[in-house]
Amino acid sequence: MSLFDAKRPRYHVVADALSQAIQQGRYPVGTLLPTEAELCAQFGLSRQTIREAIRLLVELGLASRRQGVGTRVERRDVSQTYVQRLEAVADIWQYVEETSRKVLKVTDVPASRARVPLPGDPARRWRMLEGLRFVADERRPIAWTQVYVAPEYAAVTDAKNRDRVPIFSLIEQRFGVKASRIRQDISAVSLGADVAKLLRVPARSVGLSVVREYVSTQGEVFEMTISIHPADRYHYTMQLDLAYASESAFIAERLTLPAGLRGSSSKK
C-alpha cells in the first residue's frame, strides 16, 4: 500500500508530486524546496532517486539547484515552448554556400550614417561591405546586402574566403568572439531607386527587409547586417517545433521581446 505502483519509476512519481505542489503554491517561486535529505525521509527513497526526480524538475525549468544553498523554485507552470532550430552549419552556411556574393563597395562609415541603427557612439566608424547575392544560374540577384562590422574586427573583411563564409563566423575564428544571440527584424519595405536598380526591379516595388544583429557573449553588438530581397524572389520560412522535455532546460532565460508582436515601435 504505497504511493508507488509497479508501473512508473519512482522518481517520476516524486517529480510529479513536487511539481504539483509547486503548481498549487505550496512551494512559491523563489523559495527553496525541502532538502534532498528531507525528501528522502518524506518519500522513503534513496537519495539518488530523489535527485533524479529533482533533475526532471530542473529540466522542465521548474527548479534550479545551487550547491551549498538548495533547490530553488523557478516557476510555477511548465510552459509549452516552441523552438526554431537554426543549425549554424546547416542553415546559415548553406545559405552562404548556395549563393554567391558580389561585393560592390567596402568603406568605413560612422554609425550615424548607417542604414541600420548601430549601437554606441554615433561617430564610431564601422566597416561596411555592400554587395549583392545570387543563386546559381539566376542572373538577377536575390538580395542586396550591407554588412557592418565593429571597428575592432574590421580586419576580417580582408580574408580571402570572405565571400564563402559568414562574416560573424570569420570573427569567431579569428578573434574568438562568438555570437551568442542573433536578433532578427523582418519587415516589408518599398524599394528605393538605388536598391531597386541593383536588384533589377522597378523603383518602389515591394521588398522584404531582414536586419540581423549579432550579439556576443558579453552583450556587445559586433556585427549588423541588412538584406533587402525582391518580394517575388524571396520568402522567409521557418519551422517551430514543440519542444520536448529534455530541451526545456534552456527555458530559464526568457525572451526579452515578444516574438510575435512588434508594432512599428523602435528598437534599441
Add this chain to the structure above:
Amino acid sequence: MSLFDAKRPRYHVVADALSQAIQQGRYPVGTLLPTEAELCAQFGLSRQTIREAIRLLVELGLASRRQGVGTRVERRDVSQTYVQRLEAVADIWQYVEETSRKVLKVTDVPASRARVPLPGDPARRWRMLEGLRFVADERRPIAWTQVYVAPEYAAVTDAKNRDRVPIFSLIEQRFGVKASRIRQDISAVSLGADVAKLLRVPARSVGLSVVREYVSTQGEVFEMTISIHPADRYHYTMQLDLAYASESAFIAERLTLPAGLRGSSSKK
C-alpha cells in the same frame, strides 16, 4: 598517476574521451559505443559515473540510448544550434490578449478557393474566419487575417471566447489535438484594393504577409492562417539564442580542440 586529476569530475573526463573518440571516427555514426559494463572496466569507474558521462553525450546530441540494444552514436560533431523559443503562453497568447479581434465574416469554403494553399482534397470545405486585429487605442487595424479550420474542428469557432484565445489552442482544449509543429512563411506583398481598404491604407501599398500552418502530432495540417499587416505598423522580430549556453558548453568547446586530452584548463 591516473587519467583523472583532482579538478574535473570523472564523468566529464569520460565524456570528453568518448566524444573525442567519436570525433576522430573511432566510433562511427550509427554504430554502438561499448556497453556500460565495458566502459566501467576500461575506465575503472562505477557504472553510475559512466552513465553520467553518457548522459552528457546524449544531451549534446552525440549519442542515444535504447534499452536492450545499446548506446548508438548519432553524430560526429556537436553542431552549434541557434534556437528561437516561442512560449505558447507568453508570446502567442500575449499577442492575442494585447490585441482585439473583430470578426467580419464566417463561412465554409472549399480548399481550392482559399487564399492559402490548403492541403488535401480541393473540394473539402474548411471553416474560414475573416477579421481584423487591433491594438488598444489604435483605431487603424494592425492586421487583416483569415483563419482556416479543418472541417472536423470547425465547431470550435462557435466558442464564446473565440476572440480571446488562439483557435489552435481551442482545438487542443476541445479535441486534444496539439500543434506539434508550426510552419511560418513570411513575405512582402503589395496590398490588393479590398484588403487595403479594410486596413485603411492606399491600395497597392506595401504589406507583410505571415502564413502559418499548424501541424498535429499525426502530421495533419488542421489549421492555417494568413495575416497581412501594413508595413509601417508591424515588424516581425525574433531572437535566436545559441544553444548549449550552460553547463554542456564547456564540453562542447573542448570538442573543437585538437587531440591532447589533458592540459589546458578552460574556465570562463
Add this chain to the structure above:
DNA sequence: TAGTGGTCTAGACCACTGG
C-alpha cells in the same frame, strides 16, 4: 535466452555557501 540499458539502494567523501 543472454545481454543491454533503466531503476534503485545505502552508504561515502567532497565543494561550496552562508552565518
Add this chain to the structure above:
DNA sequence: CAGTGGTCTAGACCACTAA
C-alpha cells in the same frame, strides 16, 4: 562552522531487445 548539493562506489533487480 554546519548544512547544502555534487560526485562516486558496489552492489541489486527489472524491462526491454534481439537472436
